[in-house]
Amino acid sequence: MPASTVVSVNASSSEAPALPEGVDERKFVVALARGLELLRAFRPGDTLLGNRDFVARTGLPKATVNRLAYTLTVLGYLRFDEAFGKYALDAGVLSLGFGLLAGTDTLELARPHMREFAREVGAAVSLGCRDGLDMIYLETIRSETALTLGLASGSRLSMLTSSMGRAYLAVIGGEEREALLTELALAAGGGASGAALADAARREIAAFAQQGCCFSFRDWHEDVNAVAVPFRDPRDGRWLVFSCSGPASSMGEDVFRERVAPRLRALARRLGHAR
Template identity: 30%
Template sequence: MDDERKSTVRAVERALDILLCFTRSTELSLTEIAAAISLHKSTVHRLLATLEEKGFLTRDAATDKYRLGIRIWELSTRLPVTGEPAALLLPQMESLRDRLGETVSLYLRDGLERVRIQAVQSHQAIRRVAQIGARLPLSVGASSKVLAAYAPPEVQQQLLDAADWPAFIDKAGYIRQLEEVRRLGFAVSFEEREPGAAAVAVPIVGRSGAVAAALSLSGPVSRLSRETLANYAAVLKDAADEMGLMVP
């Protein structure tokens, strides 16, 4: 009985691992999924067939690739919005976008990554497009530095000790950057993750006194000089103070 229960739990874990592959890609082949979760293709094929039958995945016959199915959307519509920063803070984010003219994003830390949970795109012809749901490393970017700066010391150490730490980033210099973020209350980045992109980010401190999220503004370096970002940081700080009163 124990072996049967363990087998069932493993199947559930593997099915969830398959679904989590789609946090990074919208379409994946059987081979790509099998490689991502380190399972034999025959095992993955059986799990994919079940997920497809239940509506959690759908397969494009022309490309033979899988993407998320209608059941995922149905579940997402049942998410409670009360108290959720992504829903609560959207009006303030839109106001910031209209005032400053650049893309505004909201990030949460999840382990050693940041997740974009909300974004309001700039109306500018040349703009930075931010995809909601994107997962990004904590090692680079203004929002990453904000979330890492206010993370517990043990999380910061895990980040520095991670096997995928970028070799081109000096760890001692990174620690100094985090100290500077805490001193100034904001972080900036210039082409750290994307060529031609710049950003400024500030922490949103909730009513509990803990950092609830990172609020960022991003756009092309042609419009966002260091002086401009420093000026925008003051605007973002004021907005973050108001937002912090709305989240736990």
């Protein structure tokens, strides 16, 4: 199973989780998957989550959540706040993230290029990768001379509506992409709304062959335009994505198509193997 695959474990304790095709059930540890699902329940801006929050976000039974939360607290991945009766992420999670960031040579190489890029275009430039059904920021550098919107490291973006997510979808295999788009549409609410988001992503993906990048014009946020370019990390071969975002009110579509996109494609070629 690919390292980036995330399995849905939203099943009761008496049910087996729905596993992707090709997963060997004999080797799959359900308890571990559920524990990681609990940690993934935290979103940008979340400080404390209670058992009800975990149940609502993971679909796991309350009894299972209680046991998992206790175990993760004992191991140092969660901290229980007695005053609020809720859990916060603890240092164990930080150490895991630091291991990833510290071990990413490409990130170290990219930082000075990203600073120069942000200064030149007057916007925010980010480096990210896939994490489950989201894209996660490994680094963001903002322009010092312009008002820009840039999320911090560890922030997550919708794979359907963000330029970064669309760029990642554009370079993975066709069958894998369609399966993922179906899953993303369901996660986005299903029905007509989820299908509309998936179709919008498909249109950008289809244009990738000619553009060499993917755009998001007011799709992720009503006042944010963005462009993203994928490239393979020379160190381990995984797909990383550069994105550049700025206020739609001052950086229109033409700015991103004519000025920002060519520079971002050049940056991707400089740092890795761009598609």
